[in-house]
Ligand SMILES: Cc1cc2nc3c(=O)[nH]c(=O)nc-3n(C[C@H](O)[C@H](O)[C@H](O)COP(=O)(O)OP(=O)(O)OC[C@H]3O[C@@H](n4cnc5c(N)ncnc54)[C@H](O)[C@@H]3O)c2cc1C
């Protein structure tokens with residue numbers, strides 16, 4: 292596999308400076324006239340591409356030695372707990388069908404639990420070729436180690452090419468265990484997926500905690516694992532099933548009894564912004580919690596749900612379930628009004644499917660302006676009070 | 691009881707941007723800080739220490755400068771710290787990072803490993819559970835409360851979107867701690883003095899039991915970043931600037947598009 296080689300004979304003060312300037316991760320150390328790359332390196336290869344000619348060289352290692360043709364199919368892990376089935380699974384089945392289009396690769400649904408019948412029927416209706424249902428009364432939702440045994444065994448047995456798991460709290464806890472067990476790659480919270488003719492899954496997600504997207508591949512390991520957040524993709528319309536169900540009722544995996552559920556409580560659902568039709572989203576431009584009241588008349592006039600960016604969650608101003616974005620909710624409202632939000636990639640990932648986007652910002656060049664249908668350039672501390680006057684004048688605010 | 695906490699040094703600002711013309715990443719300074727989510731992990735360890743007299747040892751894997759966050763942890767309440775640093779770890783993805791850390795943690799020895807919920811730069815929340823798998827211990831993610839039930843079992847509370855669960859988990863194990871699980875303490879000046887003499891050891895690949903270099907860093911990483919690119923931005927709408935009365939304009943648009951009735 293590839294690594295970056297430094298031609299020390301071409302290194303001088305000037306090239307060191309240039310390289311340090313280019314490297315976003317501060318990965319160059321220059322000690323005793325010897326330039327080296329430290330562990331902060333993320334292999335973004337900018338030093339090779341944009342650095343001083345010939346200093347950093349990409350040495351391609353031996354190419355992947357796996358027989359990619361031997362691995363086939365995409366499996367979607369369906370998360371079930373008691374009688375609830377997480378709908379992200381249906382969205383992933385839809386995506387998987389797109390990825391295997393024009394090939395003979397099958398789409399599987401993988402269901403594990405004490406009762407699997409309903410999930411299996413639904414998975415068929417959403418269009419899988421095969422449901423593998425591991426059903427046994429001893430399978431426990433929280434026993435991630437045993438679930439890992441079963442999934443890992445399934446992947447090996449079927450020589451699976453791709454495993455997709457919903458990026459729910461549960462999926463994000465289970466998927467890494469499976470990846471480590473199979474010693475394969477896992478890409479979290481992908482926002483786009485593509486498939487090459489060789490069966491490589493191209494996983495696209497924001498990276499390095501910044502306004503950058505990365506294309507990530509897993510060239511020499513199978514299966515390829517990815518998690519995807521709820522509502523990132525659309526669920527297909529249920530249709531006449533064509534697939535089959537393979538029900539395995541013999542106890543599989545090892546019982547370890549290391550994690551035991553003592554008690555559980557279903558949390559009351561707060562109004563979920565994920566399903567709201569009208570949303571007003573507020574950003575860091577709000578200086579004080581008290582100022583949030585400025586949007587109250589508009590919220591009432593539009594019957595909107597309030598949502599926010601991450602900094603406001605960090606301030607403790609909103610319940611975390613009101614955060615929009617990659618690490619918050621994906622929303623699909625008919626109308627989204629953004630007030631004082633810049634539009635970082637992580638935020639934009641959450642609003643891609645909003646039908647109409649209005650933005651209020653002092654900065655006409657903010658990233659949101661380029662995806663908004665209307666951007667009002669103005670200071671919210673000026674815009675909102677005048678807007679409120681107009682709302683009141685027109686009797687649009689219930690008193 | 692021996693608690694190991696895993697922390698990471700991350701960029702202080704998330705404003706890494708790409709120059710759309712040249713494709714070069716633009717950094718906003720070189721400031722670094724402790725991953726904010728790891729503060730809750732540390733505090734969880736210190737609370738357990740106060741209750742049970744546990745020994746808290748903190749580790750990180752990163753460049754030599756990452757020793758700074760370990761110093762900070764000592765000033766908050768950790769009893770010892772070890773840095774894992776070696777250029778051969780460069781380019782490590784989640785698997786290679788978790789593998790290297792697991793090798794280190796096994797050698798130090800533990801009853802409980804505490805990780806943050808996620809990092810602000812990697813943002814995968816995967817390193818913790820992968821470490822648990824490599825060490826063959828159970829794990830629970832997104833922990834809010836934890837207490838010792840007896841000397842072999844932890845009692846834990848977790849909260850997700852739909853459920854609040856109470857779980858018992860056998861030691862040795864790993865937990866990742868949710869944000870807001872507690873109120874992290876600040877580094878203390880008194881501890882700064884009292885921990886001044888604690889030496890932070892630096893380990894390299896040679897200190898791990900698996901010394902096969904291809905298992906680490908880029909070569910031990912199944913995933914590869916093929917390319918990076920700026921997010922697409924296509925202008926779709928209208929920008930209303932230099933407005934006499936922007937509040938009125940917003941009102942008019944809302945009315946015009948029938949989101950609001952005019953009167
Ligand atoms: C791994 C990772 C995951 C993340 N996940 C998310 C996520 O899910 N959701 C999320 O929101 N963020 C997320 N973030 C954070 C994200 O990168 C941004 O930091 C955040 O979205 C910025 O929020 P903001 O737009 O409110 O603030 P800022 O970026 O500070 O923007 C404030 C905006 O307000 C404008 N403004 C200032 N004053 C006024 C005024 N008086 N009137 C009008 N406009 C004004 C400014 O011009 C600016 O555009 C994540 C970050 C990382 C690293």
Ligand SMILES: Nc1ncnc2c1ncn2[C@@H]1O[C@H](COP(=O)(O)O)[C@@H](O)[C@H]1O
Nearest residue numbers: 696751805806808809812814815816817
């Ligand atoms: N390089 C590292 N050194 C020590 N701990 C780490 C490192 N990377 C990740 N972790 C731990 O794993 C958690 C999750 O990180 P991540 O998977 O990157 O989101 C962090 O909160 C840390 O506790």
